Amino acid sequence: MKKVIAITVCLLLKFTLISCAAVDNTSHDKNRNTITVDSISKEKILIVYFSHAGENYAVGHISVGNTAVMAGFIRDFTGGSIFEIVPKVPYPDSYEEMKTISTNESKNNIRPQIKDTISDLDKYSIVFVGSPIWYDGPPMIMRTFYETYKEKLKNKIIIPFGTHEGSGVSSCTDLIKEYFPDIKSYDAFGVRGRDVRKSRDSVDTWLRGLGFAKNKSDVNEKISIPVHSCNDFILQRNFKCTKNEKRNTDY
Numbered sequence: 151m152k153k154v155i156a157i158t159v160c161l162l163l164k165f166t167l168i169s170c171a172a173v174d175n176t177s178h179d180k181n182r183n184t185i186t187v188d189s190i191s192k193e194k195i196l197i198v199y200f201s202h203a204g205e206n207y208a209v210g211h212i213s214v215g216n217t218a219v220m221a222g223f224i225r226d227f228t229g230g231s232i233f234e235i236v237p238k239v240p241y242p243d244s245y246e247e248m249k250t251i252s253t254n255e256s257k258n259n260i261r262p263q264i265k266d267t268i269s270d271l272d273k274y275s276i277v278f279v280g281s282p283i284w285y286d287g288p289p290m291i292m293r294t295f296y297e298t299y300k301e302k303l304k305n306k307i308i309i310p311f312g313t314h315e316g317s318g319v320s321s322c323t324d325l326i327k328e329y330f331p332d333i334k335s336y337d338a339f340g341v342r343g344r345d346v347r348k349s350r351d352s353v354d355t356w357l358r359g360l361g362f363a364k365n366k367s368d369v370n371e372k373i374s375i376p377v378h379s380c381n382d383f384i385l386q387r388n389f390k391c392t393k394n395e396k397r398n399t400d401y
């Protein structure tokens with residue numbers, strides 16, 4: 151009897167391993183021509199962001215800014231490189247002071263200088279660009295960024311993202327359209343600053359919806375698409391925009 155059981159278990163194990171291997175192969179074959187980070191090549195992805203750590207609306211004092219947290223999620227998922235837009239003249243910690251500075255920058259159409267330069271922008275084909283919203287629009291330093299790199303950015307895929315506290319981030323898309331009127335239209339993905347630290351899953355879902363995949367086994371069959379149509383796919387997709395969210399603010 152023991153012998154029969156042993157043979158049965160062996161046979162079952164054998165079949166299980168064979169079928170697992172078959173699933174692995176099938177999914178590998180199926181995914182070979184879809185967008186995965188391997189096939190896009192993470193070396194082609196750059197995540198640029200501006201973020202203000204310190205005292206901020208609704209979150210108190212934070213050592214890592216809200217948009218920086220979101221940029222980190224994008225980096226973790228895609229494996230891309232990060233460039234932080236750091237102002238040459240550092241901003242103060244105080245939220246009250248930031249309100250005055252930001253108002254002054256917008257009113258006077260100021261272009262705050264950026265501390266470092268991106269020397270290797272040519273090597274990237276997909277650039278995520280993220281920022282907070284200051285008085286219903288991206289901070290003026292984002293204009294400095296687009297104006298500095300306009301020529302180099304115009305042939306790349308720019309994917310906007312950002313954090314806000316009620317205004318939504320559609321103004322990030324508007325700014326891109328302003329600098330690159332010929333680019334096909336698509337919406338930015340936004341998260342409320344106060345919620346960003348628990349938003350990794352929604353960021354991952356958004357990225358999967360764009361056609362990115364964390365790794366080959368992570369490809370969602372429904373959104374996997376052939377690599378050759380990657381650019382069209384990303385530019386043509388419409389993302390849910392948060393621009394009509396209710397405001398509850400004093401900024």
Ligand SMILES: Cc1cc2nc3c(=O)[nH]c(=O)nc-3n(C[C@H](O)[C@H](O)[C@H](O)COP(=O)(O)O)c2cc1C
Pocket residue numbers: 200201202203206207214215216217218245248249252281282283284285286287313314315316317318342343344401
């Ligand atoms: C000066 C200032 C102005 C702001 N204005 C707005 C605004 O108009 N609409 C909005 O939704 N959030 C506004 N906020 C909130 C920020 O967009 C939000 O807290 C964001 O997550 C901050 O991101 P960061 O930590 O990456 O800088 C403002 C914040 C500051 C500091």
